[in-house]
Amino acid sequence: MTQPLRIGIAGLGTVGVGVVNLLTENRDLVAARAGRPIDIVAVNAKSRSKDRGADLSAYRWQDDAGEMAAANDIDVVVELIGGADGPAVSLARKTLAGGKGLVTANKAMVAHHGAELAELAEAHGLPLKYEAAVAGGIPVIKALGGGAAANEISSLFGILNGTSNYILSAMESNGAPFAHVLKAAQDLGYAETDPSFDIDGIDAAHKLAILASLAFGTQIAFDQVETRGIREIEAVDIERAAALGYRVRLVGEARLQDSRLLQRVHPVLVPLSHPLAKVTGSLNAVVADGNFVGRLTFEGAGAGAGPTASAVVADIIDIARGEQQPVFGVPAASLRAVSAGDHDAGTGRSYLRAAVADEPGVMADLTAILRDCGVSIESLIQHGQAADGGVFIAMITHETQHRCTAEAARKMTELKAVLSPPMRMDLLD
Ligand SMILES: NC(=O)c1ccc[n+]([C@@H]2O[C@H](COP(=O)([O-])OP(=O)(O)OC[C@H]3O[C@@H](n4cnc5c(N)ncnc54)[C@H](O)[C@@H]3O)[C@@H](O)[C@H]2O)c1
Ligand SMILES: N[C@@H](CCO)C(=O)O
Numbered sequence: 563m564t565q566p567l568r569i570g571i572a573g574l575g576t577v578g579v580g581v582v583n584l585l586t587e588n589r590d591l592v593a594a595r596a597g598r599p600i601d602i603v604a605v606n607a608k609s610r611s612k613d614r615g616a617d618l619s620a621y622r623w624q625d626d627a628g629e630m631a632a633a634n635d636i637d638v639v640v641e642l643i644g645g646a647d648g649p650a651v652s653l654a655r656k657t658l659a660g661g662k663g664l665v666t667a668n669k670a671m672v673a674h675h676g677a678e679l680a681e682l683a684e685a686h687g688l689p690l691k692y693e694a695a696v697a698g699g700i701p702v703i704k705a706l707g708g709g710a711a712a713n714e715i716s717s718l719f720g721i722l723n724g725t726s727n728y729i730l731s732a733m734e735s736n737g738a739p740f741a742h743v744l745k746a747a748q749d750l751g752y753a754e755t756d757p758s759f760d761i762d763g764i765d766a767a768h769k770l771a772i773l774a775s776l777a778f779g780t781q782i783a784f785d786q787v788e789t790r791g792i793r794e795i796e797a798v799d800i801e802r803a804a805a806l807g808y809r810v811r812l813v814g815e816a817r818l819q820d821s822r823l824l825q826r827v828h829p830v831l832v833p834l835s836h837p838l839a840k841v842t843g844s845l846n847a848v849v850a851d852g853n854f855v856g857r858l859t860f861e862g863a864g865a866g867a868g869p870t871a872s873a874v875v876a877d878i879i880d881i882a883r884g885e886q887q888p889v890f891g892v893p894a895a896s897l898r899a900v901s902a903g904d905h906d907a908g909t910g911r912s913y914l915r916a917a918v919a920d921e922p923g924v925m926a927d928l929t930a931i932l933r934d935c936g937v938s939i940e941s942l943i944q945h946g947q948a949a950d951g952g953v954f955i956a957m958i959t960h961e962t963q964h965r966c967t968a969e970a971a972r973k974m975t976e977l978k979a980v981l982s983p984p985m986r987m988d989l990l991d
């Protein structure tokens with residue numbers, strides 16, 4: 563057999579240990595598919611003494627991850643530390659500048675520094691791979707960058723954060739409180755170090771910005787992603803959505819609007835019959851529309867040790883095989899700059915839910931606002947007690963300009979009988 567591909571792994575948490583375990587358990591199979599053995603030469607993490615449940619004694623312990631970038635016996639550095647800045651990006655820069663290939667699962671780093679790192683990799687003719695960074699084990703980067711590369715992609719959307727989906731699914735199946743479910747997702751290794759990245763939609767926005775660049779040939783524009791998470795979703799929304807025939811999902815969507823690019827991460831209602839309604843737990847899904855292939859739908863595990871290690875090792879195998887493509891589908895220097903699209907200029911149906919005082923005339927006031935804003939109601943339910951003694955009114959609107967529904971929600975907030983700002987979510991049909 564030819565020379566082994568020698569790797570150094572920086573970061574030995576959920577994903578790092580998952581990669582060690584996969585490369586150990588599937589060693590022969592991976593070597594056969596890669597055309598040569600993959601040898602772990604060195605490992606690094608914050609603490610050497612921590613028991614990680616994996617035998618690391620065969621590998622050199624590197625006190626400083628940066629030393630891997632300079633080591634003569636390492637061909638590829640696998641960065642599994644995490645974080646947009648700090649040690650991860652400094653290691654990535656050193657690795658590429660030092661002439662080694664880089665594999666990373668770090669979507670925050672790719673979303674913030676992807677262009678710079680891709681230019682560095684391409685200038686040196688080095689591989690930079692990040693399959694694990696988006697939708698965990700789903701090979702969506704390879705699919706959009708390779709299998710669907712002949713298509714013009716007009717739009718894509720999907721569930722891109724396993725932790726949020728896990729929380730929403732648990733809330734809908736057993737009404738479990740938010741904090742309790744978040745703790746379970748953390749214990750399972752799904753959540754980011756700072757779980758607000760998951761809950762507030764930032765992690766999904768990182769992934770969406772990366773996917774959009776790959777799909778549309780545009781520069782990564784993370785700052786242009788309109789981002790809203792699931793923190794404000796209450797049990798009543800999940801329950802009312804179900805009563806109206808929907809489920810709540812945190813969805814990222816990106817589409818070209820002439821020369822603009824609309825990118826949004828937001829909680830939406832999906833009909834029970836929609837493919838995304840069936841995506842539960844830590845699963846992710848990505849749907850992309852190509853002009854020749856039509857609609858492509860990918861679904862699979864979006865987080866966790868095994869699925870993420872699967873994606874990391876797939877990248878290592880690609881490198882061992884000598885496969886190399888532009889990092890974002892086209893040379894990084896030729897990615898197009900775009901300006902942000904405008905969601906409110908579009909139309910769609912919406913869910914509106916308000917907690918209101920249980921007194922005469924409230925419904926008349928609400929419907930007057932909807933009439934004045936040109937919003938008509940498709941269905942409405944009112945029952946149940948709000949925590950502060952009022953009642954909940956939940957409705958689905960007919961198709962309306964988003965800005966009109968937003969204006970109606972704003973005006974409702976001004977009514978004395980409306981006890982808190984109404985919850986508003988788009989419907990995904
Ligand atoms: N957990 C998942 O399901 C998942 C899925 C896809 C992508 N990712 C990404 O993979 C990366 C790793 O995630 P994780 O869940 O394994 O995190 P983790 O917190 O479990 O592990 C991080 C590791 O990095 C080490 N580390 C921290 N600071 C370091 C430093 N300065 N130098 C060297 N090592 C340092 C820690 O000791 C730990 O071993 C992140 O970028 C994350 O976003 C995670
Ligand atoms: N925290 C991330 C890990 C996978 O990227 C998630 O829950 O989806």
Ligand code: NA
Nearest residue numbers: 693696698700
């Ligand atoms: Na992936």
